[in-house]
Amino acid sequence: MDHISPVLWQFLQKWLTHFALFPPEASKIAPQMDALYFFMVLVSLVGLTLVVLLIVGFSILYSKTRHPHAVQIEGSTILEATWTIIPLGLFLIMFVWGALLYFRIYTPPANAMNIYVVGKQWMWKVEHPGGQHEINALHVPTGRPVQLTIISQDVFHSFSIPAFRVKREAIPGRYTTVWFEATTPGTYHLFCTQYCGTNHSQMIGDVVVMNPDDFRKWLDSSTSGDSLAQDGERLFASLSCNACHNTRPDARGPSLANVYNSRLTLSTGETITADEAYLRQAILNPSQHITQGYAPIMPTYQGQVSEEGVIALVEYIKNLDSDYRVQQTLNTTDLVPESAGGKPVAGAKAPAAEKEVKP
Amino acid sequence: MSEQNQPKEHDQEHHIVSPVTYGAILLALLIFTGLTVWASYIDLGAWQIAPGLTLFWNPVVALAIACTKMTLVVLFFMHVKYSRKLTKLTVASGFFVFIVLIGMTMTDYFTRAWGRW
Amino acid sequence: MSAATIVSLPDQSTARIPKMNFLTKENGLLSWLLTGDHKRIATLYLISISFFFFVGGSLAGLIRLELLTPQTSLMAADTYNKVFTMHGVIMVFLFLVPSVPATIGNFVIPMMVGARDLALPKINLLSWYLYIIAGFMVIYTMAAGGVDTGWTFTSPLSTHYLNTHVISTGLAIFVAGFSSIFTGLNFIVTIHKMRAPGMTWFRLPLFVWSNYAASILMVLGTPVLAITLVLVVLERTVHIGVFDPAYGGDPILFQHLFWFYSHPAVYIMILPGMGVISEVVSTFSRKRVFGYTAVAFSSVAIAVFGFFVWAHHMFIMGISNYAALVFSLLTMLVAVPSAIKIFNWAFTLYKGSITFETPMLYAFGFMGLFTIGGMTGVFLGATGTDIHLTETYFIVAHFHFVMVGGMLMAFLSGIHFWWPKWTGRMYPEKISQLAAIVTFIGFNFTFFPQFILGTLGMPRRYAAYPPEFQALNVFSTAGATILGVGYLLPILYLTWSLRYGAVAGNNPWQATGLEWQTQSPPLTENFPEIPIVDHEAYDYEWLERQQEKEVASVG
């Protein structure tokens, strides 16, 4: 072959060595997804074979040469019922099976390690809680559930790791989550699968799966100094968030200690869990989520904080388990406001008419 | 699927609604308009169905009145009351698909917070 | 094959095309441009649609050529984006949606129901003009520099981040949408109100049923797309709107509204094609369609369920998991009627007397490819597998199997089937059978590798891709070349046949539809006398008796 066309030969060789029908299975969910996939392929093949056999068989048996006169048949209720009920049954199995997978992939376990992903035209920025930043790459350890909290800074993107069989849209203005547990060390593709403009096809990268030890080494070697929460703390101070969100009795905003994952009662009477999405909304659209007992006086930080900044703030608030840190932040900056005529009330969060929200 | 295009007796002459009916409907529509404005100035309260799910009566009443007015217009001004089944079916299917558009879009919005309560 | 044929042509030495027919009734360009005759409008549509098909097809060729290599070697990424956007826009809105209804449906539905014309001839003509205006706007867009939103116009990309010609494309689709609404509206009215005496609903050919179902979707779905595009255009011009999150809007709302039309649009595209297949399979196996009522009602079921499933395009887009559940379940339900149809067509062959003329070959192609296309749709309708497969080449392959493997095959089948009626002349059988086979082979080569590519994870709309995907892309491009030949052939021999084809006579296929009982090409009034229908659709025994009677009366 190679004397006919070396290029073609090379090409064929490359193809034969690289040929694969399925991507590698590198996450815990991948074999489960593939099981359903194979089941579907099997059903399709059986169905297709049946249809082809019927067409070819009847074409041979009842071609005009063999069967010059057609016999008129009205139809058959039993047959109609058969090919209504059997496909329906199969489809329903696929539905239930698929739904189970779907809920599993989009419901992260509580103990998952959280990594933030920001999509923007045209790159992926990955932020580890330890402050490690990556661009168009994602390092994860094996054997540990990893939750990705994804957001887009501009248009729709889609974070896709075929080897893990997971994919999630990065939506502007809203966090989405997906999780996986990598099983096999190696380097895998990372794609943006939602068309996002000119360089859509350049928005690709590598997912590097490492042993836990290697991963720890990698984390240590690529830290930039501050953790995400520390970045957030700095931002918290520079935006003077602590002017209101402190523990003083006359504070205009609610205390943020332990607010993460707590149940808040809003001024509308609704209750809501303060998850990442809520924290983000509360920073950017504060008046939509007013905690009961506080006045809607918080300004919006839309346009003043980048998505990365919001993530840092959210991460800071998440890790805030005592007010001690806020107090410290308070003391290290000169942004302490005078307690402007506020009357000290016992019980910091007692309903006062003019309090402000912010988690 | 019953109607056919052969001329049938019952719709040879299509029904002519009398001006008196029209006048009555006009009156009713104007009264309902007044009613809806009046109702909007009264706090009708709310019904807390479940925590986080509250039904406010004001918009419900406003929409109910609007629907009543629409029904009057459709039935009498637009002669649907006197029309054949096909027209009635057409109108019904129009509203059905309209409700599907709004209703099924809302299923997404109202259940987004589920599981995060 | 040649031994067994049902083709019965008049004696070629004496046969003539009837002097008086809809083509010769009046002459001059104006008589065409101001015509109210559904057959002339169908002809205008056929010409314009073919034109846009070839524009869209050439763009597809460019796409495949670019994908021959992993790098952006033929064109820059933004050019590539414009090319696939224009390919999508043209193929979806200017070809697939109007293809069968506006051409074949326009031509045969009035004859099938035994009417002289569509109920609203002027609206029909208006619909063609709107189509042409939309076409010109699309061509203007291309000439002015194109648009690169993808045919889905995803906000906020389309509303905020691009400065290409989104507005002119959006308005073009708006106008094309009204063209399609008017066609659908016309069909529904005609089918309800214009049926000949004795033509009950269950005597209607299945082609009419399926076009009726598609028309419902056109009338009720298209306006939602229209208003969505208006909102996109407004958002681009006044910089405030309901879609862009930067203004407080919700981009998911755009997707809801867009897919509310664009999913049913898939059924708008495929249902009329299914109607063609029913006609063709019945005619060439000389049998009534197996389970007529089941096939008829499955069309309506697809139309009705078609409205409930749109969010399956959005499973990974951050819609509520519970809503995804509901939409996935409904998607499974809508898949069933398609399965019913496939099996009914297959069983129509049972104890038939089958011949293999070109339309039948295309119909077989349709049944095979549509089965694959439909089944892979279930892969995407199940929420779990959708996560992995959506937005990859799997989805590209899936909808091309349905749209090209299904709809285009059906369109070509129908064109060949009704060509003798339309022009009064036969197309050349041998070469057209060859074209059908070439198309089928080329199609599979083009799109089957894409299923594998998609499973491997290759995202759609990529101008450049990782090198390990090259081999399969090369296969795909090679197949596209074959496919291109398959599409060029009909243009050549059909044009040839306009002059040199054998004279077809009234009913070369010995088919039962009312359209075959009149002369070819038909009179402007379709029938000298409005027929009185006293037989079921596909009643071949009635046809035989009819012909015996004619022979007797002539003798």
Add this chain to the structure above:
Amino acid sequence: MSDSTSTANGAVVEVHHEHPPYQRHHFESVDQQFDATNFAMWLFLLTEIMFFGGLFTSYLIMRNWYYPAFVEASHQLNIGWGTANTAVLIVSSFTMAMGVWSAEMRKKGMLILFLSLTWLLGMAFLGIKSIEYTEKWEKFHVPGLHWSDSSFLNPASDPEVYSEYHDKPLAPDMAAKTEMYFFLYFAMTGMHALHMIIGISILTFMIIRARQGAYTTGHVTYVENFGLYWHFVDIVWIFLFPLLYLISRY
């Protein structure tokens, strides 16, 4: 292989029944023509329902999200003008219905009278609408073109509205969302007004034709179908009025 006798005797038989001049050639009877066009009109109205459906869906979602902004923005609308316009449109629907009745009774004079009244009321609606639009322009409430949310940050600056509702100032981020309300307000009422303008144009044409006696010969299809359109436009307003004007007025 029967040679299906290519209808050699296919000399065109032009069928001419006795029928009135307004019957189109492809219809078998006047009834069929009336039924068909009437049904077509209804189908067209279905597309119109869905056309507005997209707007209503957007409105409902945004209203749920930004309810406070919608309340305050709605208070900026003049309920007097809104109610007046509703009444005007309802009366015009009545005169239109009476127009159809006159056509059916073949009363030419009354038909012209009622069509003209409908025309006048339609113009009155548009007139009032333009007064409202002008007011929006003056108050900087035209999104994208002439916009400022100061009246929501500082409601006391508009004493007229303020004295009635004592609106509290909105938080800046919520105040910005009032622009969304006005976007929808202009999109919905604008689309409605566009339908009114189209309706009035057709009405103008119809009045001229009515004077020539076109609709009082028993051929009421045109008037009847236009009536359906006019009533539909009325119905849209019947919903727009409470949705846009009557949010939390107490």
